[in-house]
Amino acid sequence: MAIVLYYYVKYNTMKAMAKASGIAYLLIFISGFYANFAILENLVDLDNSEQTTLNIINDSIQFRHGLIAFFIMLISDVFLIWSLFKITEPTQKIVPYIASLFRGLHASFFIIALTKLFEVYKITSRSINSEELQNSVIYLLSNFDKLWTIGLLFFGAHLVMLGFLAFKSNYIPKFIGVLLVLAALGYFIDGFSKLFLPSYHEYQSYFQAIVVFTGVIGELSFTIWLLVKGFSQKTFNVWYL
Structure with missing residues (x-):
């Protein structure tokens, strides 16, 4: 009975983690596409x-959004640095730490990149619009673009590790692991180019x-899997074992 209760608690904890991770990934898709493309x-x-x-001066509210x-x-x-580590931790002893490190490096570069956008908004x-201001704006935006690109290369490395963990696990579908590695290749091709x-x-x-x-296919597939697992109505399952 104690063993059953132990795995019941562990499973439901992982369900909650999968649900939160799926929602976080969904937020990344929505906010990222809006900020970058819209x-x-x-x-x-x-x-x-x-x-x-x-454009930025005239549409400062849109830029702030x-x-x-x-x-x-x-x-x-x-948040996903921590939650995905918890989800993949049972698979390997070392690789989840490496995967988290790469995602952490990506987040670090993105934080620095974001400071460039905040500086653009501030100046x-x-x-008053001038040639000096225009040069400063382009310089800061170019730095943002370069820093984010470097960060995305680390993110690609994270996806390779995550894909490996998915492929090696006995609870994440192996095809998702393959798709995550494919998404990583997309980031590598674009970033290095x-x-x-x-x-x-x-x-x-x-x-x-x-x-x-590649990103939509790989990361969205993983997101859907997380949401399905997280919102599943089953009360007990051994997918975590």
Whole structure:
């Protein structure tokens, strides 16, 4: 009876962890797509400092909404460092720590990157439009882009570790592990191309399509699995064992 109770408590704890992780991942999808594609893509053109600065000044409220969405994404990401560690901890002794480390490095780079966006918001709110302001805005936005790109490479490494853990576990479907590694490859292809390929901007839409396609397939599949497990009405199951 004691053993049954022990596993019942452990299972329901993991159910709660899966539910919270699924919700956090869903928030990342929603806030990330909104901030990046609905806000930044519409306001920012790194090749046109004057228009970009004017866009941000004229749509400062929209830019602020993007900052708030990025902050929600960051908080959700930091939570997942802990929750995914708890979910994958039974699989391996060392790899969950490595996976958490890589996701932590990604979050660290994103925190630093976000400070650049806050600085853009601050200087465009209090300064008169000028060539000096435009140069500062583009410099800060370029730094944000580069820092986030480096962070996403660490995130790709996290997905490789997470995919390995999923593949090795006896409770996460193995195909999700494969899809997570595929998502990691998308981040690697886009990230390294952006940092080292001189003609990246000529093919940017293709690289972004690769990231979106592989990321949605891999991470969304994992998100759905987490939500299904978390919101399952079953009272006891041995999926954690």
